[in-house]
Amino acid sequence: MAWNISLKASDLLSSSIKYLSSNGDIDDADKLIERLQGVPKEYWNWRAFVFLGDYLKLMDRFDEAFALYEEFKQQLPHDERAYSQHGGVFQQWGKHDRAIEIFEEGLRKTQKAPQTALMLAESYIEVGEYVKAIVSTERAIEGTADEQPSANIAEIFWTRAKARDALIHTNAITEQAELAESIGSAIVDYQAALSMPDRIGQYMIRGPQRIQVLQLYARDHGIDIQAEDESAKQRALLNLLQRLGRNGGEEEGNSTE
Known part of the structure; x- marks a missing residue:
């Protein structure tokens, strides 16, 4: 019972500290921090460590924040x-x-x-x-x-595309087949990031630019790589569905014979 009360207290206090400090109410946040620090850290969840750490960084108390993160690693x-x-x-x-x-x-x-x-x-x-x-x-x-x-999943694909893109432009990949594969993979990653619902607006501008840069790089190295546009993807999906439909119809027809 005491464990449950302490856990709930640390959760409530840390969430309140986050809210107050984010709104500039530092004095009231300080009062709650004193109460939170009275709860043994074995009862703290991630919110207590993260939100108190955010407060300490906000106040430029980085040494205290780093010490807190070390305790965070020990507890969780x-x-x-x-x-x-x-x-x-x-x-x-x-x-x-x-x-x-x-x-x-x-x-x-x-x-x-x-x-x-x-x-x-x-x-x-x-x-x-x-x-x-x-x-x-x-x-x-x-x-x-x-x-x-x-x-953010879109950000992961975008970051991998950036890494592939940068590696390509170091000119470290000299074997043409490997270079073609790397360029194709980078373009696919950019397209994946652009297709994700959690993408950010900047990707919609920078993505097509980087894809074009990669295509130009490929062309300069005698490699022909085309990036599919949305209409091509839609046609491919429609063709796949049509093939599945035909196969399903054939199987159904065979089963009635």
């Missing part, structure tokens, strides 16, 4: 937010080497960590580790096989 070592929140600060500061260390730790400790894997991919891109970024996005896609994934 398999919650990816312990790592994405911590590493995210260094990522925002442009300290990608440190961010990468924290994100990699999160992927070792947590099986499903799509947001952490996505953030790791973004930091890898920033330091030019494009192959590692591609691998990280694949780990992120794996983690989104969930009813409520923590990461």
Whole structure:
């Protein structure tokens, strides 16, 4: 009974701290923080750690925030937010080497960590580790096989497309068949990001531009790659449905003989 009360108290207090601090009511938030810190951390859920951490960052109390995230990792070592929140600060500061260390730790400790894997991919891109970024996005896609994934799926495909795109333009891929496959994969990823309902508006402008750039690069290297437009996709789907319909009709006819 005491455990349940403490858990509910930490949840309610942390949510209230988030609301008050987001609205600039720092004095009242401070009062609730004192009460929250009176609850043993073994009763804290992820909201308590994340929302208090957000408050500490808001107040530029980063040393306290980092200490809190270390406690977060000890109490809930398999919650990816312990790592994405911590590493995210260094990522925002442009300290990608440190961010990468924290994100990699999160992927070792947590099986499903799509947001952490996505953030790791973004930091890898920033330091030019494009192959590692591609691998990280694949780990992120794996983690989104969930009813409520923590990461934006369109953003994952967009990030993988960016990593493939950047790798191609380093001119490091010299074998033509591999280059053609890489260009095709990058275009497919851009198209996937554009097709997702959770895409952002910027993708609709930048996506077609990057696809065109990749097609020009392919042409300059003697590779013919065409990106399908929406009408082509619709025709392909219609043809597939028609074939399925015909096959179904044939099977039904055969079954009556």
